[in-house]
Amino acid sequence: MSEKSYRDAIRDAMMEEMDRDTNVLIMGEDIGVYEGTFRITAGMLKKYGPKRVIDTPIAEAGMAGTAVGMAMLGLRPIVEMMTMNFAIVAADQILNHAAKVRYFSGGQVDVPMVIRGPQGAGVQLSAQHSQSFESFYAHFPGIHVVAPGTPSDAKGMLKTAIRGKDPVIFLESAALYGMKGEVPDDPDFTVPFGKSRVAREGSDVTIVSYSRMMQLSLAVAEKLSKDEGIECEVIDLRTLRPLDMEPVYASVAKTHRAVVVQEQWKPFGAAAEIAASITEACFDDLDAPVYRVTGEDVPMPYARNLELLATPHEEHIVRGVKKVMYAE
């Protein structure tokens, strides 16, 4: 174990895999000479050279599509999207090609590729640059969608992604890049997909989330425990596709109450699937309807004060917990 930032954990995972397997390469905009706008790829061009650390033109569809071709031929490309907002431009290459070629070829090819990059709001990047895409991608079969919320998961899940056989949408939280945490040193440490995790045990209310909102939920849980003696169990989904709901169901069987926390717009957001699944599985256990904590249903405004109003904060989660406890 050693302490690492979420950012360094991601870089370590990529470099260890590149050391281990020459089929692994990375491409993206300004990841080489510029060393990455978030410096995730700092030092990589120098170490691996331009054939394995490819600076691309501004062509997200080109990046994603060429990665599919590389993957079909046996390479393991990692595509860094400067931010996931730009990957919308590559939606067809991801959703109609990467996600489907294994199926319509009757399983003749593996498509081991990772599309990774930061997403989320919070630093006044306004409407086009502040979005989250978990529900956007997770609706489509043929890909895996993960959203790690700790440095350790970031490293372990990225390794699983790179070593896998399918396209993986690896959603990073820009807000967590600086966050530190213990990360195993074992170069073969991986975190499997489709395994949710109990991030904090508690008996009163189950809070279900992932990525940055999971961290926010943990903070709220500590606070509620300290201030009001309310014990929340926090479940970190980690993977959105495939969803592992069993630990959530087990928790709800115990707490009889659930709150789902998601950063972005409520309608047709990830929390809807999670809430619907909980209700299907735990209908008789539930003492209150599952509560969804979400951002406001608006394009992200630039103004700081408006942006703060548009995204969920601790008090919103607290409110959700109180609601399912009928304490508000």
Added chain:
Amino acid sequence: MSEKSYRDAIRDAMMEEMDRDTNVLIMGEDIGVYEGTFRITAGMLKKYGPKRVIDTPIAEAGMAGTAVGMAMLGLRPIVEMMTMNFAIVAADQILNHAAKVRYFSGGQVDVPMVIRGPQGAGVQLSAQHSQSFESFYAHFPGIHVVAPGTPSDAKGMLKTAIRGKDPVIFLESAALYGMKGEVPDDPDFTVPFGKSRVAREGSDVTIVSYSRMMQLSLAVAEKLSKDEGIECEVIDLRTLRPLDMEPVYASVAKTHRAVVVQEQWKPFGAAAEIAASITEACFDDLDAPVYRVTGEDVPMPYARNLELLATPHEEHIVRGVKKVMYAE
């Protein structure tokens, strides 16, 4: 009233609006000389000429993006996507531009444009050509998303879309093009957005759906009534964004049971939002968890027998109804 097919209703709506307002024009691939792959635009080029019926290159992003520019300058472009599957290529122009320019300009422009085309599975078009996009679009604020299920709604809602001030994603069901129904002749007949409709009254179970699945639900409701005396209330949502759930809540307050029917993949699909909303609003009224009837979670296979297994049919809806009645 006169009897019209869903296809003709769409054409009538467009032609009546083009007659009424020269700012209305249509563009798309092979809509002019070829008269449309589904013949929706038959006769339009001859009547309105090439400036108003624009055959475009194969460039969905170009079509959607130029439409945004036209709309900002006062025109009312209709973009026909040969099928909505191809609109994924235009996702950035729709979701990052059309849906956001009003907001980040602080309301300085209207963006009256319609993106319309067929979607859905059923005729062996395999994985890339058989998808449905209601949840894909409806998660994003800044656009309206509608999915009419009758010729009358197709006409009335398309007119509302064309006369509006915002981008509208108008999702047609290819399978319904030939379906006939009564359509008002009044050229000013419009159907408002955000108004769900009770398509059939019933007291035992509420079935919530839209578009083709709504028609399938109606058929099932008749059958169950005849064969087993089960009376289903069928709600046709018609609009996915904004969702009008009040009639659904009112129905569930009466039936205490709800089934949501959606053609495509269950995870993160439209039915999740609808089921979650029902549970939030009607928790105490519900005698059973809301049941989701969906397609299988796989890319659409080509083989006819497999395709039939991948999509929901009457028996699946019947099964859902029985389940929420604990009759199975």
Added chain:
Amino acid sequence: MAKAKKESSSAAVADPACAPEWTDLLRQMTLIRRFEEATEREFRKGKIGGYLHVYIGQEAVASGVISALNEDDIVFCGYRDHAQALALGSDPGKIMAELFGKGSGLSKGKGGSMHLFDAEHGLYGGYGIVGGHLTLAAGAAYALRYQGTDRIVVCYFGDGAMNIGSFHEAMNMAGLWGHQGMCPVIFIIENNGYAMGTSIERHSALTDLSARVRAYAIPTEKVDGQDIFAVRGVADRVVRQVRETGKPYCIEAVTYRFSGHGAADLLQPYRAKEEVEKHRQRDPIAILRNRLSEVCGLADEDVKAMDDWATAEAAKAVKFAEESPLAEPHELFEDVVAEHGPIPVRESEHE
């Protein structure tokens, strides 16, 4: 028949018209023709579903280029992909079975006409989103070089595909990677004059298609796509060059489709009967056959025998498809992903 070996091309050089492989190519093109005619018949009978796009009239573009490849080179194409599969040596029965949606199809019936795929013979698909596969081809070419092989990629696409964004991004990236000798791909423009019902003048601001490719620093040339001698001549040279340099190259094959865009395109309001008739006069199969008869004394009975063989092969393929069992129901849930596959709706239920 499978892709020709390197020798054959040199043989072709040695004796332009009468080398045995030209007869093989005539046989192959005849098979493609008869096979495609059979698919049209079976489509009308309702045995084939979905969309069906045949290659009739364009055969020399598939056979002329693919015959110049090595066994281990690979091909990407659009949805008009039957001819390439046959030229690469895919089993006609398995192709037809795929079109019939049978479990014995190339892709177990999951892909259909638009998504023929036969990795073993070098066919990497069959894609339905216009222009969507060009980026895949460029990436595949990079991979082959990266792995230190001398394998190359051939990527077919239509004139209409040149107007979509992914064409542009693929070309520019291929051009850039080519500067490093890292993108051995040959782009083949199947210029048949129309994107569905839209003629080039109506879909391309600049109608000289290969000139458009110069914007990417990719060398390009036009060739008469109806004359397989011309196509193969260019292909031999270009294949050699691309294999050597690792740089992309673009060939615009000027051709014409004799059938409609797809099996549903019956009216064809966008072109005159006369225009079609005129082009039928330049049938690629007739052009090759006549040359072989005149120059190499190919006998009419040999031609007849060849045609009978092709007709029989197509019939055999249909019979095989007919008699093959349906796709296995469990296949519905396979090949979605390698791990964590889908949970059938029924099993996802909670009692």
Added chain:
Amino acid sequence: MAKAKKESSSAAVADPACAPEWTDLLRQMTLIRRFEEATEREFRKGKIGGYLHVYIGQEAVASGVISALNEDDIVFCGYRDHAQALALGSDPGKIMAELFGKGSGLSKGKGGSMHLFDAEHGLYGGYGIVGGHLTLAAGAAYALRYQGTDRIVVCYFGDGAMNIGSFHEAMNMAGLWGHQGMCPVIFIIENNGYAMGTSIERHSALTDLSARVRAYAIPTEKVDGQDIFAVRGVADRVVRQVRETGKPYCIEAVTYRFSGHGAADLLQPYRAKEEVEKHRQRDPIAILRNRLSEVCGLADEDVKAMDDWATAEAAKAVKFAEESPLAEPHELFEDVVAEHGPIPVRESEHE
């Protein structure tokens, strides 16, 4: 200052260097410079959030083209958009207030630096997705012609934007519509040599950028973007031609950004200090100022006065922004759609 009237351009022709408007343009470019410097300071102070991309070094590209337009012509640009707003006559205070995220901003603080928008002055945005706005500009041009006006559109974008698909689709459609005289748009390539940290040689297979535009049958030419006389000269001619013909035209303005890509680009590992220094020697403001001093006897005190005025204007803008109230909370929910706006999460709850 607002866009110049038609006459002015003819005036420029009459007396190339000493017409009053050149002094106006020097004043405008000086204002842009001082304004941008102020935004960099305020960004460092934390008064401006998000991304900040300034136009320092490229001023002549904005002023030279926009001064050739009519009052009712319109402009689209990327996220590097402050200079165009100022050149179009937007109020500096409102622009700065937008950057401060204040309710008095051009877009009520909802857009910020990347999305300046001022329809009244012809600025139709300010877009953050590279190349995403080119299609909008082409559509707007179509609309203006469709409505029977003689208004035209100017669309700015960077060298890096030329590699994305929407550039390609916009250019081809503009070219096609231009053949019908239905697309009066001038595309301005702001060729500053880099896409963020990626030089043209590394992002464009063909480094002659305007040559790439020929692939769309759109006439194009290069101009020295540091010399406003050159830029304005080309602009006057091209504006007239595009207005007359309704056909698109492309101008490649070769320029250089003196500052980093954005306010966060401090290290600039992709270019040498010397390179930046070399280009600073060709400061567009100095070039114009010197010409006016030498040829038209513009006095140093006039230059000083002009600079003081610009500095004061920028300071005034900052003060206005500082003192303006925050965006109104209710604004969060406005301007999403015209009808059926969002339901605040809280109200969406059920008791």
